[in-house]
Amino acid sequence: MRVVSANIAKPRIIQWQGKDVQTGIYKLPTNQPIQLDFENVKGDEVSDRRVHGGIYKACYLYASDDYSYWQNLYPNLDWDWGMFGENLSIEGLDESKICIGDIYKLGTSIVQVTQPREPCYKLGVKFGTTKIIKQFIEHGCSGTYVRIIEKGKVAKDDTMILIERPKELITTTQFLELLYKPIKNQTLLEIAINNDALPLRKRIKLKNFI
Numbered sequence: 001m002r003v004v005s006a007n008i009a010k011p012r013i014i015q016w017q018g019k020d021v022q023t024g025i026y027k028l029p030t031n032q033p034i035q036l037d038f039e040n041v042k043g044d045e046v047s048d049r050r051v052h053g054g055i056y057k058a059c060y061l062y063a064s065d066d067y068s069y070w071q072n073l074y075p076n077l078d079w080d081w082g083m084f085g086e087n088l089s090i091e092g093l094d095e096s097k098i099c100i101g102d103i104y105k106l107g108t109s110i111v112q113v114t115q116p117r118e119p120c121y122k123l124g125v126k127f128g129t130t131k132i133i134k135q136f137i138e139h140g141c142s143g144t145y146v147r148i149i150e151k152g153k154v155a156k157d158d159t160m161i162l163i164e165r166p167k168e169l170i171t172t173t174q175f176l177e178l179l180y181k182p183i184k185n186q187t188l189l190e191i192a193i194n195n196d197a198l199p200l201r202k203r204i205k206l207k208n209f210i
Helices: 064-073 121-127 131-139 172-180 186-193 200-209
Strands: 002-008 012-016 019-023 034-036 059-063 088-091 103-106 109-116 144-150 152-154 160-164
Touching (some): 002 034, 012 121, 064 088, 109 152, 109 172, 121 131, 172 186
Parallel strands (some): 059 088
Antiparallel strands (some): 002 088, 012 019, 034 152, 103 109, 103 160
């Protein structure tokens, strides 16, 4: 896998339900390497830390290969890397093959796959329609968050190389289905609940479906 673009954002104010809301979803490519810290990308805007940033969402990765699908659906938008709010646009990122708990060498950093992106209203604001949220979930290519095991820098054309994989496997795609499908695969539920790459609160919540 290869880094196509590194992206960061400055804070921006949007309108939501009659209120001013600050967001960091409007990321743009940078020509400089980005620094992956333990709870965020240095210099990147993280406005709502209840749902963004932190140990298990320190950096967000999205597949550059998936852009053409969305460009066909939304041809009139001003397209550039970072469109989905990702810090890193990655060529070859495949959620059906990447597993929760996978550890990768990414640039000079070491990262671990934690969880897929669960879209919120801010993606709808950016795309100009709330229907993007349902489309995003149904499409199944959510990108993935990672936690930072070793801090480091990542730049365009750096590689993402698998160095360790859990014994019990659940892909990012499979975990996304666990979150949104009403009927849960019990085998995958057990694997997810015992996977400490996931936040404890999310694993506790999944126990309700056993």
